[in-house]
Amino acid sequence: MYASVLQRSGPTEPLHHQRVAVPLPGPDEVLIQVYAASLDRVDNYIRQGSHGMAVATPQTLGRDMAGVVTAVGANVRGFRAGDEVLALGSAAHAQYALAPYWHTLPKPPRWSFAEAAALPTAGRTAFDAIANITGLRSGERVLVVAASGAVGSFALQLGVHLGAEVYATAGQDWKRQTACSLGARAALNHYSADLVDEIRAAAGGAxxxxxxxxxxxxxWERLLSVLAPGGRIVTCGVTAGARGSLHLGRLMTKGWHIHGIGRPGREEIAAHLRGCLDLMVAADQRPIVDRTFPLAEATAAHRYLEESNFFGRVVLTGAEESSPAP
Incomplete structure (x- = not known):
């Protein structure tokens, strides 16, 4: 089969479209013929060797995939060859990849494979932040920062479905317009020096x-200026940096609840995946796919993601070369 392989990390290093062996499923794994696999910021960081993400190479990147099951391990229940699925696994930027069966779900029939591949990491993260950690309720005001990103686009959609007043930020006019078309009450420029005042004005002073x-x-510190007493904030990324300051006196008097997204265990991740999928289907919403690239053009897809000129997910689709089923 073909895979997109990182031979070594570096800001200008390309990915190599090359033949590798088809993996064999372990007892708890499903082997998936990958029709689509989404690209994540973490994949960017690993390829670049930035944000503390340097890894041993060579390595095939990617976690999120959608496709057709071709083989299952001895302990797998509920899946068989021919099933259309989405999954959170490993080495997904390839024509075949493995995923544990507990992080594999049936693909909604009305979703494309690209849409299904967009969900696992970003969708389950947004669901955990919105539904579990903060317990967002109908009528509450929620600010989704970087609403055009992978997690942000899901958080925006989920917040609207739950009946919250959703406010968004994005760095470009067209992204802000898109956020409003998806249900945001207002969308502000997070690069603006007057962001705090603009958020308050958009929310009528609230x-x-x-x-x-x-x-x-x-x-991060500026956002705290618009967090209501007793409000909840979830950090689920450090794209702009891992350092922020906090005035403990303000924390004490405001009674804020400050959370990191955390690294949940396999059962929690499985529940988040199912919860996000069920909520998206109930809302008749689909993951937002900005653009697809053939697997053979993975390097171009990485460059596109680095430019940040997208809304939603960037997805790799199956390479033009065919590989026989194992």
Whole structure:
């Protein structure tokens, strides 16, 4: 089969479209013929060797996939060859990949494979932040930072479905317009020096009950200025930096609840995957796919993601070369 292989990390290093062996499923794994696999910021960081993400190479990147089951391990129940699925696994940027059966779900019939591949990591993260950690309720005000990103786009969709007043930020006009078309009450420029005042004005002077922040860095401290007393903020990314300051006196008097997204165990991840999928289907919503690239053009897809000129997920689709089923 073909896979997109990282031979070594570096800002300008390309990925290599090359033949590798088809993996064999272990007792608890399903082997999936990958029709689509989404690209994540973490994949960017690993390829670049940045954000503390350097790994041993060579390595095939990717976790999120959708496709057709071709083989199952001895302990697998509920799946068989021919099933259309989405999954959170490993080495997904390939024509075949493995996933544990507990992180594998049936693909909704109306979803494309690209849409299904967009869900696992970003969708389950947004669901955990929105539904579990903050327990967002109908009528509450939620600020979704970087709403055009993978997690942000899901958080926006889920927040709207739950009946919250959703406010968004994005760095470009067209992204802000898209966020509003998806149900945001207002969308602000998170690069604006007047962001705090603009958020308050958009909300009629009110503050946010919940903030979902996948950016971090200097912006994190500014966001606290619009967090209501007793409000909840979840950090689920450090794209803009891993450092932020906090005035403990403000924390004490405001009674804020500050959360990291955490690293849940396999049972929790499985529940988040199922919860997000069920909520998206109930809302008749689909994951947002910005653009697809053939697997053979994975390097171009990485460059596109680095430019941040997208809304939703960037997805790799099966390579043009065929490989026989194992």
């Amino acid at each position: 503050e946010m009950d919940v903030i979902i922040d996948p950016i971090g860095g200097e912006l």
